Amino acid sequence: MRHVAVIGAGPGGLSAAATALGAGAHVTLVDAAEQPGGQYHRAPAPEFGATRPDRLQHGWRDFAARRDQVLGHSRCTFLPETSVWALEGADGIPVVHVLTGPADGAGRRRRTIEADALVLAVGAHDTMLPFPGWELPGVVTAGAAQALVKGERVAIGEQVVVAGTGPFLLPVAAALLGAGSTVRQVLEANRPGRIAAGWGARPWQLAAQAGKLPELAGYAATLARHRVPVLAGRAVVAARGDGRVEEVVTARLRDDWSAVPGTERTVAVDAVCVGHGFSPQLELPVAAGCALRAEPDGRRFVAVDADLRTSRPGVYAVGELTGIAGAPAARAEGALAGWLAAGGPDRPAVRALRRRVAAGRRFADRLAAAHPIGAGWPGWLRDDTVVCRCEDVRYRALRLAADQDPRVAKLGTRAGMGPCQGRICGPTVAALRSAEAARRRAAAGTAARGGNPHHRPIAQPIRLGELAAAADTEHSEEPS
Numbered sequence: 214m215r216h217v218a219v220i221g222a223g224p225g226g227l228s229a230a231a232t233a234l235g236a237g238a239h240v241t242l243v244d245a246a247e248q249p250g251g252q253y254h255r256a257p258a259p260e261f262g263a264t265r266p267d268r269l270q271h272g273w274r275d276f277a278a279r280r281d282q283v284l285g286h287s288r289c290t291f292l293p294e295t296s297v298w299a300l301e302g303a304d305g306i307p308v309v310h311v312l313t314g315p316a317d318g319a320g321r322r323r324r325t326i327e328a329d330a331l332v333l334a335v336g337a338h339d340t341m342l343p344f345p346g347w348e349l350p351g352v353v354t355a356g357a358a359q360a361l362v363k364g365e366r367v368a369i370g371e372q373v374v375v376a377g378t379g380p381f382l383l384p385v386a387a388a389l390l391g392a393g394s395t396v397r398q399v400l401e402a403n404r405p406g407r408i409a410a411g412w413g414a415r416p417w418q419l420a421a422q423a424g425k426l427p428e429l430a431g432y433a434a435t436l437a438r439h440r441v442p443v444l445a446g447r448a449v450v451a452a453r454g455d456g457r458v459e460e461v462v463t464a465r466l467r468d469d470w471s472a473v474p475g476t477e478r479t480v481a482v483d484a485v486c487v488g489h490g491f492s493p494q495l496e497l498p499v500a501a502g503c504a505l506r507a508e509p510d511g512r513r514f515v516a517v518d519a520d521l522r523t524s525r526p527g528v529y530a531v532g533e534l535t536g537i538a539g540a541p542a543a544r545a546e547g548a549l550a551g552w553l554a555a556g557g558p559d560r561p562a563v564r565a566l567r568r569r570v571a572a573g574r575r576f577a578d579r580l581a582a583a584h585p586i587g588a589g590w591p592g593w594l595r596d597d598t599v600v601c602r603c604e605d606v607r608y609r610a611l612r613l614a615a616d617q618d619p620r621v622a623k624l625g626t627r628a629g630m631g632p633c634q635g636r637i638c639g640p641t642v643a644a645l646r647s648a649e650a651a652r653r654r655a656a657a658g659t660a661a662r663g664g665n666p667h668h669r670p671i672a673q674p675i676r677l678g679e680l681a682a683a684a685d686t687e688h689s690e691e692p693s
């Protein structure tokens with residue numbers, strides 16, 4: 214019997230587990246969180262005793278049914294609160310190293326998992342571009358604000374501006390309204406023409422994602438009911454405050470996201486939620502030796518074929534790792550990959566899944582076309598703007614190091630060397646370096662050398678004591 218290890222129990226991973234079980238495999242499903250669901254179906258903390266979580270989340274009933282079916286299956290081992298901190302081995306399926314226990318607790322249990330196939334479904338971080346004042350308390354990512362509302366029922370502030378780009382801003386604003394905040398404005402950085410061109414071309418290609426429309430219409434209606442202004446072509450370009458955010462400066466943007474002088478406005482707030490899309494968590498695929506593909510805008514994702522196979526035999530990648538297309542696409546990809554990883558035969562239902570996966574890809578392309586990140590955003594920065602929050606690295610230091618070898622620049626500036634290890638600032642730092650390189654190339658023919666901001670042999674923080682406790686490592690061929 215095949216043993217499939219699925220890393221991540223969000224929409225993608227849970228679907229993969231369900232179909233792998235359906236195809237007759239043993240499944241070990243691993244997730245760092247206490248409960249399955251990932252970002253989309255983030256469950257309220259058990260202490261809240263929520264009796265109707267379906268009233269707060271789209272598609273909760275289907276999710277709960279799938280969750281119960283997977284977790285209750287006799288061939289499924291679910292490892293909650295379990296982080297994969299490394300993948301190891303150049304040949305065959307990588308060995309999965311996990312730690313079980315609270316993320317910041319001591320005495321976590323360390324073990325390894327060996328499987329016949331691996332499905333990586335670890336999702337994304339949200340992307341937040343820096344601007345002057347973004348390090349002030351009260352400035353958070355849109356995803357963090359959403360996670361707090363969904364998981365803890367906590368609104369990040371009373372007077373909030375939600376800004377960035379992409380349809381994700383709408384559920385965040387709606388959730389904040391539901392939690393009692395006043396949303397002063399929702400600002401979409403891309404201009405209406407760009408958004409219309411991105412979504413409007415070849416509309417029939419979006420038919421498969423029509424289910425998203427009522428969800429989006431619901432958010433839009435909520436915003437309209439609360440009279441929240443939604444402005445396109447405007448962004449938060451600075452935050453100010455004494456010890457915490459008190460006001461934001463917004464500005465009208467050109468197509469390339471450079472600010473139009475003279476259009477600045479200030480808005481009084483006690484919180485700002487900013488989201489510029491999502492960046493896939495690529496540490497584990499890179500550790501597994503999976504090839505990446507680059508989008509024209511420089512973003513990187515795991516390279517997969519139409520069946521979600523990566524370049525590493527036996528390793529599949531699904532969900533946000535392969536492209537940003539939301540929960541329905543992640544579910545379709547997970548379902549296909551789980552079935553194939555378990556050795557399930559080709560059937561008409563599998564061909565239908567392939568079509569859903571292809572439709573998800575087209576949706577991802579549309580999202581990227583309608584909500585790109587404009588190249589002019591570094592113009593919002595000042596020399597003293599923090600670009601790496603952990604190590605307090607300023608933009609000027611990064612620019613001065615732009616044509617150094619990436620490792621030398623990292624050691625010299627310390628960008629990406631703090632607790633987040635570049636998970637949050639890495640892609641931004643890389644983008645700023647290449648923008649500076651392009652500027653220098655134009656001026657003097659020099660160029661910054663790139664690096665892979667996702668190369669991180671230790672995927673999750675691990676204590677030295679836990680590393681040293683190698684003798685406790687349990688080696689399991691079969692799920693236990």
Ligand SMILES: Cc1cc2nc3c(=O)[nH]c(=O)nc-3n(C[C@H](O)[C@H](O)[C@H](O)COP(=O)(O)OP(=O)(O)OC[C@H]3O[C@@H](n4cnc5c(N)ncnc54)[C@H](O)[C@@H]3O)c2cc1C
Pocket residue numbers: 220221222223224225226243244245246249250251252253254295296297298334335336337338339355356357359360381384491494531532533534538539540543672673
């Ligand atoms: C903070 C945040 C909030 C979001 N909220 C929403 C929302 O409200 N609505 C919406 O439409 N979209 C939301 N998204 C987008 C969302 O990521 C996708 O739509 C969808 O959830 C993607 O599914 P997935 O299975 O690819 O990944 P996810 O849902 O992100 O699931 C990935 C899972 O992998 C686990 N994981 C990650 N790394 C490890 C590791 N090393 N070891 C073990 N487990 C690991 C995580 O705990 C998580 O449960 C959010 C994204 C983020 C980053």
